[in-house]
Amino acid sequence: MSGFTIINYQGSKNNLDNFIYSNIEKYLPSGKTILDIFCGAGSVSNIFRTTHKVFANDVETYSYMIVDSILNQPDYTAEPNFFDSFSKKYNRVSKQLSTPIIEDIKKEQTFLTNLDADSLIKLYHNYPTVWNNKKSPITNSSLSVEALRKEKGYYLFSTYFAGSYFGIEQALEIDAIIKCIHSQKKQFHNSLLHL
Ligand SMILES: C[S@@+](CC[C@H](N)C(=O)[O-])C[C@H]1O[C@@H](n2cnc3c(N)ncnc32)[C@H](O)[C@@H]1O
Numbered sequence: 001m002s003g004f005t006i007i008n009y010q011g012s013k014n015n016l017d018n019f020i021y022s023n024i025e026k027y028l029p030s031g032k033t034i035l036d037i038f039c040g041a042g043s044v045s046n047i048f049r050t051t052h053k054v055f056a057n058d059v060e061t062y063s064y065m066i067v068d069s070i071l072n073q074p075d076y077t078a079e080p081n082f083f084d085s086f087s088k089k090y091n092r093v094s095k096q097l098s099t100p101i102i103e104d105i106k107k108e109q110t111f112l113t114n115l116d117a118d119s120l121i122k123l124y125h126n127y128p129t130v131w132n133n134k135k136s137p138i139t140n141s142s143l144s145v146e147a148l149r150k151e152k153g154y155y156l157f158s159t160y161f162a163g164s165y166f167g168i169e170q171a172l173e174i175d176a177i178i179k180c181i182h183s184q185k186k187q188f189h190n191s192l193l194h195l
Helices: 014-027 043-048 061-071 082-113 117-126 145-151 156-160 168-182 186-193
Strands: 033-037 053-057
Touching: 014 043, 033 043, 043 053, 043 061, 053 061, 061 186, 082 117, 082 168, 156 168, 168 186
Parallel strands: 033 053
Antiparallel strands: none
């Protein structure tokens, strides 16, 4: 039970799991149902999920996604070669998504290999994002939120966070993973997003 963490935030009961379990468990006949209202990051749901039936609620979508992945864990073993086919699909999707920005990805790889920080900074400075509205090969236009929406591609991280929070290739990898997850059965989405 200890050591469970998905996100850290103020108010999480994560560090109190043993204390909570030992003080509540004695009042709960096994098989009883627990309602974890305002479940946040789901640490309380996680404490009891194997011993009791747990329902959880929270107004925040992020919380729903986390706690859904904790309480409704899909059985991946029931799907033959699930992670093998996921990985093959990922390779195809990342290749396809990277096509318009492949030159920038190659430059980034070279600058990183050569430890060429000045060129890397320049590359990131010139890389088109929704923040600088530079002309992008992804939309074939100046990169704006509207142009991106019309494109309907999976380029969220590569157009918002590449060159700042993430490298260009890293951002593309995240976009490709999200695209692959969204192509799976709906009941796998939240679980896969948290793996
Ligand atoms: C302190 S956190 C809960 C911590 C949680 N027990 C844990 O260990 O992670 C409080 C939660 O209450 C949720 N919340 C606040 N008002 C709410 C409401 N009216 N309905 C549902 N959830 C609400 C917030 O979104 C937040 O996630």
